[in-house]
Amino acid sequence: MRQYARVTALLQKGMAEISVLRESACSGDCHKCSGCGAAAQQVIVKAKNPIGAQPGQRVCVETDTALILRVSALVYLLPLALFFAGYFAGLALLWRPVICGLAAFVIGTLPALAYNRRLKRNPPQYVIREIVS
Numbered sequence: 001m002r003q004y005a006r007v008t009a010l011l012q013k014g015m016a017e018i019s020v021l022r023e024s025a026c027s028g029d030c031h032k033c034s035g036c037g038a039a040a041q042q043v044i045v046k047a048k049n050p051i052g053a054q055p056g057q058r059v060c061v062e063t064d065t066a067l068i069l070r071v072s073a074l075v076y077l078l079p080l081a082l083f084f085a086g087y088f089a090g091l092a093l094l095w096r097p098v099i100c101g102l103a104a105f106v107i108g109t110l111p112a113l114a115y116n117r118r119l120k121r122n123p124p125q126y127v128i129r130e131i132v133s
Contacts (some may be wrong), residue, residue, distance in 0.1 A: 001065045003133060007053045008044065015048040017129060018061060022071055047126035058133075061126045079108030 005018040050064045053059050090097035118128025 001063050002129070003061055003063075003074055005047070005059055005061050005126075005128075007049075007055050007059055007128075009055055009059050010049070011046065014015050014049055015046050016055075017044060018047045018059065018126065018128070019044055020061065024075075045126055047071060047125065049128050051128055051131065053128050053131055057131050058129045060130045060132055062129050063126055065133050071115065071119075075112045078111060079105045082108035121133050 003020055005020040006093040007016050008019050011016040011017055018041050020042045047061055083101045087097045087101030089104075090100030093100075
């Protein structure tokens with residue numbers, strides 16, 4: 001996944017500190033649809049700097065797209081799939097299907113919470129790919 005960022009500082013061992021604008025999934029076009037009004041947020045992260053970008057320069061950074069897809073599946077698909085599995089299991093066992101579905105949904109969110117803790121300890125690695133004029 002490619003994003004644009006600004007280099008804020010140089011660090012040791014070929015690393016740089018960058019400021020990345022984190023937007024909502026709809027790219028912040030709230031004025032077009034009058035939607036949720038989610039605010040964009042500046043995030044400061046470390047990135048590998050193999051091209052020698054300097055502070056103040058606008059750069060294009062890249063992260064592992066497969067990681068983004070895995071996290072999306074873990075956060076969105078697993079709880080939803082477990083909800084339906086729990087619902088239909090409750091239906092088949094003549095229990096309360098909605099309660100079973102909700103319980104399975106909550107269980108499905110636990111791996112996402114655990115993975116979030118892991119990502120906080122080992123954040124995804126950004127790599128500066130090019131300087132944007």
